[in-house]
Amino acid sequence: MSSSPRHVLDVDDLDAAEVAEVLSRAGTARPTPALEGRGVALYFQKSSARTRHSTELAVVQLAGHPVTVLDHEVGIDTRESAEDLVRTLACYHAIVAARVFDHSVLERMAAVSPVPVVNLLSDRAHPLQALADLLTIAEVFGSCEGRTLAYVGDANNVANSLALGAGRTGVAFHIASPGGYGFDGEQLAGLQEAGAEVRSFEDPREAVNGADAVYTDVWTSMGQETEAAQRKHDFAGFTVTPELMDAAAPHAVFLHCLPARRGEEVAAAVIDGPRSRVWQQAANRMHAARGLFWWLVDPVADRMTAPNVKGERT
Numbered sequence: 001m002s003s004s005p006r007h008v009l010d011v012d013d014l015d016a017a018e019v020a021e022v023l024s025r026a027g028t029a030r031p032t033p034a035l036e037g038r039g040v041a042l043y044f045q046k047s048s049a050r051t052r053h054s055t056e057l058a059v060v061q062l063a064g065h066p067v068t069v070l071d072h073e074v075g076i077d078t079r080e081s082a083e084d085l086v087r088t089l090a091c092y093h094a095i096v097a098a099r100v101f102d103h104s105v106l107e108r109m110a111a112v113s114p115v116p117v118v119n120l121l122s123d124r125a126h127p128l129q130a131l132a133d134l135l136t137i138a139e140v141f142g143s144c145e146g147r148t149l150a151y152v153g154d155a156n157n158v159a160n161s162l163a164l165g166a167g168r169t170g171v172a173f174h175i176a177s178p179g180g181y182g183f184d185g186e187q188l189a190g191l192q193e194a195g196a197e198v199r200s201f202e203d204p205r206e207a208v209n210g211a212d213a214v215y216t217d218v219w220t221s222m223g224q225e226t227e228a229a230q231r232k233h234d235f236a237g238f239t240v241t242p243e244l245m246d247a248a249a250p251h252a253v254f255l256h257c258l259p260a261r262r263g264e265e266v267a268a269a270v271i272d273g274p275r276s277r278v279w280q281q282a283a284n285r286m287h288a289a290r291g292l293f294w295w296l297v298d299p300v301a302d303r304m305t306a307p308n309v310k311g312e313r314t
């Protein structure tokens with residue numbers, strides 16, 4: 001058996017039982033002091049409000065010490081390589097978590113790190129966001145199983161991790177994107193291989209029909225700023241409006257990872273209205289991070305065998 005640590009670069013690094021376990025720990029108000037006397041490094045190449053604060057507080061709640069590291073302080077691949085940085089941080093920390101532009105930086109870190117590496121957002125994935133969103137859906141509806149989540153917008157990092165998380169928790173995932181902004185064939189095949197049930201639409205009304213939750217994210221993600229004007233043009237008609245919410249199930253809630261641009265991907269009347277659960281999601285970022293960090297450092301459980309692409313343990 002390999003003695004490699006478990007890394008969480010996307011939701012499919014956890015199998016369905018592990019996602020359930022992490023969500024259960026996330027819902028536990030009194031965790032054990034699992035990180036007592038230990039550190040967690042939180043490295044950021046991009047801006048963050050929710051992720052930085054929720055992960056710092058999650059570490060404190062586990063009795064550990066968070067150290068936030070901004071890119072200009074360490075200079076990945078300029079001052080020293082990502083590999084040397086993670087080897088150094090692992091001398092002091094039980095977990096190294098990182099927000100990066102290029103997902104391959106996380107893969108390089110995970111390849112050499114003696115401690116778990118956790119993705120705090122990359123161009124490909126945002127697993128801690130998806131875990132918080134699944135926790136929110138479970139809180140709103142009692143459980144995730146059998147629900148339908150309709151995502152309206154760019155098939156980006158958030159959409160990818162949500163689709164994987166939906167697959168792990170029995171949620172059907174619908175996505176409506178303008179032409180050229182949906183998942184491509186390779187991505188859809190990968191999601192299907194990972195057990196995600198994804199249906200793609202071009203018409204947002206069809207995607208949200210009967211959905212329990214309607215989700216959106218910004219049209220221009222961090223790192224895509226030069227495309228903003230083109231994207232604003234291309235995503236016209238994909239705003240989540242009160243009328244679009246009315247096409248979902250009568251009990252449907254609205255979700256958004258934040259930060260939001262009112263008047264672009266979502267109307268103010270929706271995000272600030274009675275169906276919005278965005279602040280519950282933001283609060284759940286801390287609980288989800290705590291659940292994952294606790295699970296990762298818990299010496300009692302077997303953390304040495306990662307699930308295969310179908311989410312099965314071999």
Ligand code: CP
Nearest residue numbers: 048049050051257258
């Ligand atoms: N949702 C999210 O990751 O927010 P931040 O970018 O502010 O961390």
Ligand code: NVA
Nearest residue numbers: 156158221222257258
């Ligand atoms: N898709 C967005 C999410 C921000 C939390 C981005 O990557 O900028």
